[in-house]
Amino acid sequence: LPYSLRVPAKPRNPENNPGRPGELALIRRIRNRALSHSRTGITLGIGDDCALLKLRPGEEAAVTTDLSIAGRHFLLEVHPPEVVGYRTLARGLSDLAAMGARPVAAFVSLGLPRELTVPRGRQSAWVERFYDGLLALADACKTPLAGGDLAQSPVALADIVLVGAVPNGKALLRSGARLGHVIYLTGSLGGAAAGLGLLRGMRGLRIVGGFPAISKKMSDLASAHLHPQPRITQGLWLQRKSMATAAIDLSDGLSTDLNHLCQESGVAAEVDAASLPLHADATLEQALHGGEDYELLFTAAPTVRMPRHIGGVPVTRIGRIVRRRKGAALVTLQTDEGDAPLLPQGWQHFS
Amino acid sequence: LPYSLRVPAKPRNPENNPGRPGELALIRRIRNRALSHSRTGITLGIGDDCALLKLRPGEEAAVTTDLSIAGRHFLLEVHPPEVVGYRTLARGLSDLAAMGARPVAAFVSLGLPRELTVPRGRQSAWVERFYDGLLALADACKTPLAGGDLAQSPVALADIVLVGAVPNGKALLRSGARLGHVIYLTGSLGGAAAGLGLLRGMRGLRIVGGFPAISKKMSDLASAHLHPQPRITQGLWLQRKSMATAAIDLSDGLSTDLNHLCQESGVAAEVDAASLPLHADATLEQALHGGEDYELLFTAAPTVRMPRHIGGVPVTRIGRIVRRRKGAALVTLQTDEGDAPLLPQGWQHFS
Numbered sequence: 001l002p003y004s005l006r007v008p009a010k011p012r013n014p015e016n017n018p019g020r021p022g023e024l025a026l027i028r029r030i031r032n033r034a035l036s037h038s039r040t041g042i043t044l045g046i047g048d049d050c051a052l053l054k055l056r057p058g059e060e061a062a063v064t065t066d067l068s069i070a071g072r073h074f075l076l077e078v079h080p081p082e083v084v085g086y087r088t089l090a091r092g093l094s095d096l097a098a099m100g101a102r103p104v105a106a107f108v109s110l111g112l113p114r115e116l117t118v119p120r121g122r123q124s125a126w127v128e129r130f131y132d133g134l135l136a137l138a139d140a141c142k143t144p145l146a147g148g149d150l151a152q153s154p155v156a157l158a159d160i161v162l163v164g165a166v167p168n169g170k171a172l173l174r175s176g177a178r179l180g181h182v183i184y185l186t187g188s189l190g191g192a193a194a195g196l197g198l199l200r201g202m203r204g205l206r207i208v209g210g211f212p213a214i215s216k217k218m219s220d221l222a223s224a225h226l227h228p229q230p231r232i233t234q235g236l237w238l239q240r241k242s243m244a245t246a247a248i249d250l251s252d253g254l255s256t257d258l259n260h261l262c263q264e265s266g267v268a269a270e271v272d273a274a275s276l277p278l279h280a281d282a283t284l285e286q287a288l289h290g291g292e293d294y295e296l297l298f299t300a301a302p303t304v305r306m307p308r309h310i311g312g313v314p315v316t317r318i319g320r321i322v323r324r325r326k327g328a329a330l331v332t333l334q335t336d337e338g339d340a341p342l343l344p345q346g347w348q349h350f351s
Numbered sequence: 352l353p354y355s356l357r358v359p360a361k362p363r364n365p366e367n368n369p370g371r372p373g374e375l376a377l378i379r380r381i382r383n384r385a386l387s388h389s390r391t392g393i394t395l396g397i398g399d400d401c402a403l404l405k406l407r408p409g410e411e412a413a414v415t416t417d418l419s420i421a422g423r424h425f426l427l428e429v430h431p432p433e434v435v436g437y438r439t440l441a442r443g444l445s446d447l448a449a450m451g452a453r454p455v456a457a458f459v460s461l462g463l464p465r466e467l468t469v470p471r472g473r474q475s476a477w478v479e480r481f482y483d484g485l486l487a488l489a490d491a492c493k494t495p496l497a498g499g500d501l502a503q504s505p506v507a508l509a510d511i512v513l514v515g516a517v518p519n520g521k522a523l524l525r526s527g528a529r530l531g532h533v534i535y536l537t538g539s540l541g542g543a544a545a546g547l548g549l550l551r552g553m554r555g556l557r558i559v560g561g562f563p564a565i566s567k568k569m570s571d572l573a574s575a576h577l578h579p580q581p582r583i584t585q586g587l588w589l590q591r592k593s594m595a596t597a598a599i600d601l602s603d604g605l606s607t608d609l610n611h612l613c614q615e616s617g618v619a620a621e622v623d624a625a626s627l628p629l630h631a632d633a634t635l636e637q638a639l640h641g642g643e644d645y646e647l648l649f650t651a652a653p654t655v656r657m658p659r660h661i662g663g664v665p666v667t668r669i670g671r672i673v674r675r676r677k678g679a680a681l682v683t684l685q686t687d688e689g690d691a692p693l694l695p696q697g698w699q700h701f702s
Contacts (some may be wrong), residue, residue, distance in 0.1 A: 047615060048525050049449040049600060050413035050515065061412055062401035065512055067460040067500040098400040109418040109460075109510045149418040149510070159460045159500070159510040161416055164401065174399050249400060264398060 026117060026150065030131060041104045041165075042146050051146035053105050055165045061104075062164040062171060064095035070156035078199055080212050081126045082133030083226050084158070089137045091251065092162035093230035094294040098249035100172040100239025101164030103232065105146035106138060108160050111153030123209030130158075141232055170239055172247035172298065177265035181245055181299040183319040184306060186234050189254060190282025191224025193290025198222050198281070224279060228294040233311035235296060243306065247298035253291040253346025255331065260344075261297065262321075262330040271319035271342060273335040288333070289345040377468060377501065381482060392455045392516075393497050402497035404456050406516045412455075413515040413522060415446035421507035429550055431563050432477045433484030434577050435509070440488045442602065443513035444581035445645040449600035451523040451590025452515030454583065456497035457489060459511050462504030474560030481509075492583055521590055523598035523649065528616035532596050532650040534670040535657060537585050540605060541633025542575025544641025549573050549632070575630060579645040584662035586647060594657065598649035604642040604697025606682065611695075612648065613672075613681040622670035622693060624686040639684070640696040 031046040044052040055061060068091065070076050074084045089106060096103055116126035124132075138145055143162070199205075199214070199222050206213045219226060231249070238244040248261045254271075262269050278287045299321055300306055306315055324330070329341030382397040395403040406412060419442065421427050425435045440457060447454055467477035475483075489496055494513075550556075550565070550573050557564045570577060582600070589595040599612045605622075613620050629638045650672055651657055657666055675681065680692030 049446040050415040052522055053412040061404040064401040065458045065460045065500050067502045069462055069502055069504045095400040107416045109416045111420055149416050151418045151420055153420045154506050161512050
């Protein structure tokens with residue numbers, strides 16, 4: 001049985017075995033890299049039983065976890081390791097954005113097959129390049145990596161944990177939408193699904209150093225999928241200005257996430273199809289049901305004067321909150337050809 | 352490819368499909384169960400983008416993550432689902448104990464093969480029984496389950512996240528041991544390794560409802576392995592009384608964890624073999640290198656009068672902190688036959 005008794009057959013000490021770096025050596029390298037990045041708010045980082053995080057007086061902690069599994073949330077044969085690392089952190093940051101929280105620290109638990117932890121000739125190991133991508137976004141969003149776990153696993157997976165902070169009682173919840181409120185959206189829809197379609201349509205993906213490599217041109221074309229921008233600035237702005245009554249991030253697709261928001265708020269919604277800000281490459285289908293756009297979907301009172309841009313990102317009015325009716329769909333899509341129920345058709349597990 | 356575009360081929364709505372519960376239905380059941388348990392400190396639990404946690408003024412947050420993978424940290428063919436759930440939470444709570452932190456909330460990300468999420472005839476699904484075990488310990492330790500994630504995975508795995516709270520600057524660190532300090536240990540050593548040995552030596556493990564079942568007698572005999580007791584009370588007591596200078600929990604085995612503590616403190620240690628509190632069924636080998644005892648290993652100034660018990664658990668003096676010498680082992684085991692280096696031989700990944 002592969003399960004270790006934690007009493008190995010013979011003594012071993014990875015410290016004295018530099019050719020085959022053990023967990024300690026790998027963790028030490030990750031720690032050194034994490035330490036060289038920003039650390040505001042972290043009293044104690046990687047290397048003890050827990051990390052210690054300090055909030056400001058009057059703040060509460062916002063905590064989210066997101067599990068990504070190879071073959072389901074990312075593809076080792078399509079996504080370069082840096083992209084997997086970047087997207088893993090982006091998922092967690094987007095949840096903080098949806099609460100209007102400022103990021104305090106990230107943690108990542110990695111389960112990896114052994115071959116992804118060792119260098120390939122003179123090329124870096126997959127795991128090192130995963131951290132390159134993750135730490136690049138961590139730096140851009142001033143989010144220190146404060147810890148995590150590392151274990152051998154037959155399938156590659158990453159569980160990301162984000163801890164944020166938000167003034168007491170000021171978090172943007174899914175449950176605050178009320179009759180007559182207006183529905184808004186940051187950025188555009190369907191770009192992530194369209195970008196993934198482009199990537200998967202490519203013949204003969206280039207392989208460099210054993211892993212997929214994406215040309216600069218393709219990287220730009222599929223950027224909405226490869227490098228989504230968590231809307232931290234926009235979420236914080238809405239929270240500080242008390243402009244939004246409810247918010248959710250678009251991880252599962254508009255149809256699914258707007259249904260979630262209505263469910264939690266006890267309301268229904270109408271969406272104007274013509275008003276939807278489609279990504280240049282996206283179909284309506286991708287805009288409605290394609291997930292991973294990581295835009296913010298939020299509501300505001302009708303009296304609020306919403307700006308056209310927040311932090312340089314366009315904000316579009318796409319519909320309104322209406323009364324819930326028994327037997328009717330929670331979300332209705334209004335088009336020139338009439339109204340149609342917009343059922344949740346985005347990402348769902350076990351269904 | 353199994354990777355979902357998040358744009359499924361045809362509409363589906365698990366809400367209208369009660370015979371095959373979708374993720375939402377499962378999450379709703381878990382949420383209802385979590386809500387029926389204690390919720391102190393949680394402003395907002397499962398169902399939004401993040402959970403919201405409130406600390407007391409003057410406290411900082413202690414955060415830990417631990418990844419458990421089937422075949423490596425637990426065995427589906429040996430451990431009943433309730434035991435996997437219990438042990439998953441115990442690992443995280445033990446890290447909080449080692450910091451002297453009080454538990455605030457737990458999060459668990461589960462990756463599961465589909466067959467573990469569906470009931471077996473009239474028997475509960477594996478995942479429901481996993482939560483039975485986890486929530487039983489959560490109740491006993493007054494630790495609410497505040498969220499998590501659920502994804503389909505070819506291998507069963509659970510990532511546990513614990514958030515605790517500790518007064519500013521009062522956390523027990525690994526790095527505080529100094530020359531002349533005394534080394535103490537709660538409880539006894541090697542019981543978990545001995546218990547696992549018993550379990551694995553059993554012929555024809557009983558299978559009930561598709562999963563392993565353990566007799567009451569075996570459950571008692573192997574309790575140190577099946578139901579380890581996180582030393583939350585003891586860690587809190589040491590922190591509040593400012594009695595300990597450094598602490599770590601024994602997850603990887605005495606040899607490995609004492610080496611960690613010495614490494615972080617920049618010191619060395621001597622252990623009296625004769626003083627070690629062996630579990631009744633354990634060998635010296637299991638006591639030194641067997642992991643998962645989840646006892647607290649801590650140091651105190653020599654002037655401190657340490658009680659013989661803390662919260663009903665025995666405390667044993669097992670050695671002392673000495674000066675680090677170049678080229679010498681960090682930890683020395685002293686026996687009747689002389690001194691021997693005690694190299695880290697416990698659990699390590701990728702080595």
